[in-house]
Amino acid sequence: NAAQVLSVFGGGGHPSAASAVIRDKTPTEVRALLLDELTFIHPAGLRASDIMTREYHRLEATATTREAFRAMNRFRVNALPVFREGRLVGVVTRQEVDGALQHGLAERPISDYLISPPPIFPPEVAAEEVRRLMLENNWRIVLFGRDLDHVEGLISRMSLFKSLYHQDKTLTVHRSGGQPSPKEIGHLMRGAFPPEEIGRLKSLGALAEAAGTPCLLVGGAVRDLLLGRPVQDVDFVVEGDAVALAEEWARREGGRVRAHRAFGTALWIRPGGGHWDFATARAEYYETPAALPTVAHAALYQDLYRRDFTINTLALYLTPDRFGEVLDLFGGVRDLKAGRIRVLHGLSFVEDPTRAFRAVRFSVRLGFTLPAETEQLIEATRKQQLFRHLSPKRVLAEVQQILAGPNAVEGLKAMEAYGLLDVFWPALKLTPKVLETLYRVQQALGFFDTQFPDEPMDRPCVYLMALTERLSNAELAAFRDHYPFSQQTRDALARYRSLTWHAIRTLTSEEGCGRGSAYKVLKGQPLPWVLFLLAKIQPPSRQARVRDFLVKDRFLKLAISGHDLIRAGIPPSPAISRALEQARLAKADGLVQNRDEELAFALKVARRALEEI
Template structure:
């Protein structure tokens, strides 16, 4: 059994002093109200995972606190009351209240060390789901019931911050054993039916920390998917906006991470992508596209990089039959332009497959592509044959940024009278520069050669 004093010492040692002061103040306020206060969630798990021989810190962007009033449930809204009381000591914070869920969040602002740091306060509560994927309905309860609603045993720890038994580790569901064996074990049979995003969170956690779903969790995932419950639920799009929001958030975290390929490999092995659509899977071609995206994205200048998680998701959804892509994108509440790209992908692929191979000069490629948004070109590029992909890549990385070496003022100084023909001349200059007809070792030399080009091709 872990020594409570030692656990608090380890927690304090790995938190920045400012964070520990806030927790200490919150525990005092809870004790004044005869409540028990617990730190719960990922911070406890991470504390237990840390090698005791290292001085790793736990500087987290957020901390979760839970309030109960053992042996009976705390007053509904206790978490909100505690957050409100703590804000009086930290007036620089912003208080956000979510009465429906009996929770509140304090967000620190205007501090170099604490800026954007937040604490979530919750009354210990139970959750019930009116239907799969719904937002939970909550009711005040004990800390044990509060921890039971969590996704996996290794996330169901709590450390008591108030007396008596300050520093006690609460592990009602043998999470320490699972932590030692690196297993993800669920707490109840309907876990993945109530909230399919749990399998995505589990996959992210597994690849980050070297865990794996235990056999029972794997079977529950398979049973949930094969039941068809997700397809039926997502078909009622207006009924489950909460699920759509949570699913998009999980995909954003997973696909934007450095370990995305490992997480996707695990999700694909579990057939978990079928939560998005019953026919969705990753074949060899899809994997190749995803690897290409990762390599190409690294080679781009930061200012020209598309959204990595969204590009990866669009590549995955491009593997669906065309008639399903837009509806899945709508279910996931993707941006309108993303839905538009997926809807028009086949048409653009066909257009570029016909036109780009006929372009012998870079300027011809520029004329074909300059009317399209970069993100649309990215998706077509990734999912097209090499001869098309290569030309779009050259456009995005080289030719797109080329500007005419002269401007309208330069043309006037050369004696040309302003008019619509200026646009024609400038476009011709840009094309000549892209095609290598105008060259030079310095900017001045390029500009001088550009003037000669204009004089030789356009009469004053």
């Protein structure tokens, strides 16, 4: 607004054209005043308030050098503002902390070597001006607010340059290999969400903006959206109180909220089923390699930085003015286009070695590759023996997720290639025989999924039977005892060998060729084992018996009951259960077709049983 800018000089006009006559000042003075007016009072484009972090980490002036060092490592920052009783007294940098440690000042308060407080700038200052000041003064961070007692936020050098880079990209018409256009995002969202769901996302964005707590769709949902895959989980990151936002959303939309205030997370359970996950932006730090992380509230940048791979750091703005705009701070879009799994920093697998298993899972699930640096980091983590710090529970959880996927065999082959199968259990080997059985299991599971797409199946349990088939009994028992398997999997691993031997022996004999024999062997047995048997048994005619059981005979029911036999004169006795069981086998073999035939057959068996008694 040109008229508004020149009003300070006593001028005026229209927003697009204005003038002012200035006396008693040189052109240089006028230029300086005009630049101040443009950059601080009426800046054009991105302002500091648009990108500054309002929830930032700070130190108290009484903190020691060692505490400052730990805080910088914990939150991955190179400078921290220092306060005394709420008033800004300075900024401490990593170089200062490192130098103090070298001089033996680890236990001295950082206030001993603080320089005078840095300047405070108004949040309305132009981002370009902040960049100029940072470069000229070599500042790590710039603080914004009214005065030293009222600091509203800060901008780090990295976050500023990332924001300006992102803004520059949106101003150019360059899409090849870059950000998806708004039109592309709109098309993808219409494919992933019904219209009413998009309306809800827009309403949530407006609610969050009104509350001053920006909310973004984040992680796997954005990744799958950009890949054109079905969006399974809807997760949001909130720059503020996620619990309060979720509760206000539930008041408007119905449903209920399950909150974990200590972690800043909330689950909105929708009235019609399903849920949305809300989480306050947070950082994670690891006290030791492979330890579970400690969580602390942080800025959005740090929340995204804590994630495992660049493709999972993507976020989508929901605010009305930026709805559908992708936030990509770490090159996630580029890696999606290139089809690669890339970590954010060199200590990623050191901090959490389970990410190596996740890299395998994502690469197999998405058909992506692991670039050389990711492979090298996995190998370095293995050589440092950091996987041994993981609990059996955490390792098992990751392997089971790989085995639950549709390409589990490829996942196991990738695990072996990167040394992760050895981490899981050293005696497990993908020999040609084992691989043949694993592929047969994959086919059996595919058959089951086709026939019963809505019936749950413990896929990892089936694969574990095939994977451990060549272990010795003692090795299998040790494996079973080492991991916290479910009771069903534990029982399956204990019994599947004897069950399989008995079933194959029975069903491949001359007497065991009928459907009734298969029914007798398979009824009441766990379905994962039945599918393992389907993968193991030969020839195809015997496989057909197992398939018939899965598709038909396991649902077999008689039209008669014990009461019918009692009414026909059979006294209550074990003869009744024997008669009903024989009638089921006869029905499976096709010897009885209707209720009358079932009753006649069962009465004949029951009377013979009574004579024997």
